[in-house]
Amino acid sequence: MTMIALGSALGTGLFLGSGAAIGVAGPAVIICYAIGSLIAAIIACAAGEMAVKYPVRGGFGTMAGRFLGPFAGFITRWAYWATTVCVAGAELVAVATYLKFWWPELPLWVGILVFALVIVFLNAYSVKSFGLVEFFLSGIKVIAVVAFIVIGLIIVFFGLPSHPAEGTRHLTENGFIPNGPSSIWLGMAVVMFSFGGIELISISAAEAKDPVRSVRSAGKATIWRLATFYVLALFVVMALMPWSAAAGTGDLSSSPFVMVFSEVGIPAAAAVINFIVLIAALSAANANVYAGTRLIHSLSYQGMAPRALQRTTKLGSPARSLAMSCVGILVVIVLALVTENVFLIMMSVITTFILVVWILILGSYISYRRKNGASSEFRLLGGTPTAVLGILGLVAIFAAVLSSPDMRLPGFVALCFYAFLTAVYYLFVRRFVGSDMDAFDEAEVATSV
Template identity: 55%
Template sequence: MPDPSATAPDPASRLPDEHTLARSLGHGQMAMIAMGSALGTGLFLGSGGAIALAGPAVIVCFAAGSLIAACIALCMGEMASRHPVRGGFGTLAAHYLSPFWGYLTRWLYWIVTVAVTGTELVACAAYLQYWAPKDAAGKPVLDLWVGILIFAAIILVINVTSVGSFGAIEFVLSSIKVIAVLLFILVGLFLVFFGLPSAPAPGLANLTADGGFAPNGWGAVWVAMWVVMFSFGGIELLSVTAAEAKDPSTSIRTAARTTVIRLAFFYILAITVVVALVPWKVASGTGDDLQMSPFVMVFDRLGVPGAASITNLLVLIAALSAANANLYAGSRMLQSLATDGMAPRFFRTLSARRVPSRAILVSSAGIVLAAVLAFTGVAGVFGYMMSLVMFSVLLVWALILITYVVYHRRRDGLEVFRAPGGVVTAVVGLVGVIAVFATVAVVPEMRLAAMVGVPAVLVAVVLYLAVVRRRMDVSAIEEAFAEADAMRTRGA
């Protein structure tokens, strides 16, 4: 295996400028893009399903999820800061494990981003229905698929602009939701401990009322982890954005640390506020296709004037930001696969604005799927897509951590950022991922996802052996490392 720091021919001599991504993202933009993907529907909408399973003990689920996510982000951050390559962790897997694992990791993650983009837009459309007029039966007159198409047009326009413009817009969207979550926590804590004249302070009574802290038992807390971990999907963007960072070493180091701290703080405190203010059975009484976020429900039930509508607007922005970030990630992953000969070369081409517009259009397939499912009236659209995402992303996380273990043995001492604990941290994260994956034995949605995911993986393996293995360009992977290392050495 060639030394990743070895000198290689100038990649520009092999990969024309029109196939090379622009390095335009700053420190703050990278951190907010990662937050934009992770801080989205999983917390604001999907948390209702986790509360239904675990009750108030969902707080423990989010604490455990924060630990697993921290292990993944820190290990991935160290590798990405050392090797800011296109394709991120997928290209790292190709280099440190084998081209096959790099191929599989990237295709799995592309599936994740495609499905998440569609899922987030389903959530956006559901939030929009909060304001829509209702018919005699109390159902919104605005169809879900209409909302999906409206928001799809918005994120497609954002993504086909330059990466600098994308980064600026995503920074604004993510900043809005970060501030919103912080305000929700502060206002929520005030309502928990001080209350209002119209809504007496409940204190912490709701955490143990109606069956106790873990009303469905601690086994249910483990089962709820498959829903909770969906909330942390998106931390992988730290690695994907490295190829378009102005100063990846510093940016990724900063982004990895701040993202871990922010997510743990926001998730644990925000979900605590929800289950403290609203009885857990009420907060979870939503079903598969949620029409109201538990966060909106908090203010809706308390009767705070206008607060529910404002909160609904903010969680809509959060979902739109996450969809925007995932469409970005999927297009970059597909473009890197095409550049390495693991996907049709057609998708490696960049537009005049240095964005992979062809890959963006194909990566919007999840939006089309979500709209079709909603239009045909298939029940449980959100739940089905979320379970498929979880099956795929758990495999991706496991491969990231395994890649880190191999990388750790070969690292050359040139790292500017090291994951605390090293291999121990990776092993802890891997054990957590396996424990969550084990819920496939008891969770019907996960079994359904496995029934789709396992055949998909087998098809990918067959395609690799039959077609990709002969067409892939291993030298392009090594040249990507040489280019990234040269750029890093120059301090670009």
């Protein structure tokens, strides 16, 4: 369960998206990631506390339907589907971007298209050993980050035979907050993209043999590891090279993590890191296409999506749901034909989607605490006031997204999608949506047993 959450939250947002965050906040991006870790911890603990009490199928989507009403449940589920679809596209953009490390002239859309075909093939014909493969790929990703941090700290404080110790001069040579205090707020709009996946603990709880023990241990491990990995990794990046270089040219043409090893004269290590983050992004794209396909397939049985999506092939693959969940891939291929700034556009849309999902999770938690009181097995420290603080932080970040010139338009596009979902719900879906009470009744029986 820990590896599922880490595998989703520890990935392209850190390896590639951190370049955009550095461009906004400079070395103060370390503060951004520290604040982001705190907000992510609030979300994970709130979702975990509810999951311990009600380890229901559908996780936080079912929680929203139960504690905030059917409309909230509908919006949460569809918003999360849209998030997985867009993340799949963004991860393929990352894969194509990493390929430029070896083939700088390769058009972005070519890399996206080639690996998109691979992903679609894998999801259409084989899902065997999916969890095991994702576990090992996530493990590779975690090992890569740990190795980067250890080697980076050695270079910063002790140096290598071929490279003297760097020290921390790069952190302050142009000021720790070169773009002013407001850059920390604006940087949060980019940083929070990195924490997407922290909510998966809630979804996986329904399949755990011992939800209480699993959620408690996985929640704590995920929170502390994410905070440590993000803050230390960004400290290493900021200490080893000037922040303006780590930010690149603004087109996210290379990962800051790869650039660090190239900058200190270890090109072989840079190539290895680039290969690892490429595989990690491909793994995440595959996982999100899989998740989006299964989610939209299940929604068709709940009256929240067209019934035609229930059909499967002779091999048992929900082909129509798969086709619908590839819409994000089609979008990024089209965008790649007209602009090189595809990743930032997709990151803006995804951030808007996931912020709304997180706000609904915390809103569900506040209603849950009002009706159930505190859980004795696993709880969010501070309870309702902490959740309210988390919501205020997410709203402030939402405002930062709409205040950023580069993220404003994609953010408004995501808001238009919510307006579309609202119209669809009240015009077509409302009368078909059932209650989430059955799932809660089953959970109460299971936990009492």
